[in-house]
Amino acid sequence: MIHIYTGNGKGKTTAALGQAMRAIGHGLKVLMIQFMKGKINYGELEAAKKLPNFTIEQFGRPDFVNPENPDEEDIRLARAGLARASEAVDSRKYDIVILDEINVAANFGLIESADIIALFKRKSADVTLILTGRYMPEELEPYADLITECREVRHYFNKGTKAREGFEY
Numbered sequence: 001m002i003h004i005y006t007g008n009g010k011g012k013t014t015a016a017l018g019q020a021m022r023a024i025g026h027g028l029k030v031l032m033i034q035f036m037k038g039k040i041n042y043g044e045l046e047a048a049k050k051l052p053n054f055t056i057e058q059f060g061r062p063d064f065v066n067p068e069n070p071d072e073e074d075i076r077l078a079r080a081g082l083a084r085a086s087e088a089v090d091s092r093k094y095d096i097v098i099l100d101e102i103n104v105a106a107n108f109g110l111i112e113s114a115d116i117i118a119l120f121k122r123k124s125a126d127v128t129l130i131l132t133g134r135y136m137p138e139e140l141e142p143y144a145d146l147i148t149e150c151r152e153v154r155h156y157f158n159k160g161t162k163a164r165e166g167f168e169y
Contacts, residue, residue, distance in 0.1 A: 001128045001145040006136035009150035028095035029053040035105040036060040067108045078110035089123045096128045103133030113137040
């Protein structure tokens with residue numbers, strides 16, 4: 001299966017993590033590859049260390065990516081993340097491979113939609129891919145078995161609340 005969690009609302013990565021928790025509870029093996037995230041103390045990194053069968057690997061710098069002029073290092077890291085995803089899918093070591101924020105990486109031009117589609121076409125039926133991030137490339141839609149769009153109705157950021165440990169990271 002191919003699942004995509006997209007949209008402007010909060011909850012895309014959280015939904016993928018919830019799916020990972022459910023799968024781990026049944027003994028499945030999960031790899032989460034985080035695009036454009038690195039060196040920030042995301043709570044899921046610490047949680048994953050305490051859970052069996054759950055690995056998270058980051059492919060990003062701690063800085064935000066400039067969508068108009070991405071740094072060459074951002075491009076290199078995103079492509080390395082996609083290469084790692086291909087390796088993980090080919091290895092069949094994982095039941096679920098989560099590509100966290102890959103939609104944004106594609107939207108920012110760090111990786112090509114065609115390369116994501118090539119991964120879809122190569123994966124075996126016993127591996128589930130989960131993609132997250134706003135700005136889902138339209139080209140991915142025909143390949144997805146499930147697409148959930150998270151829609152923002154209200155967000156406390158709009159009232160000036162800062163990102164909170166344990167909630168946004």
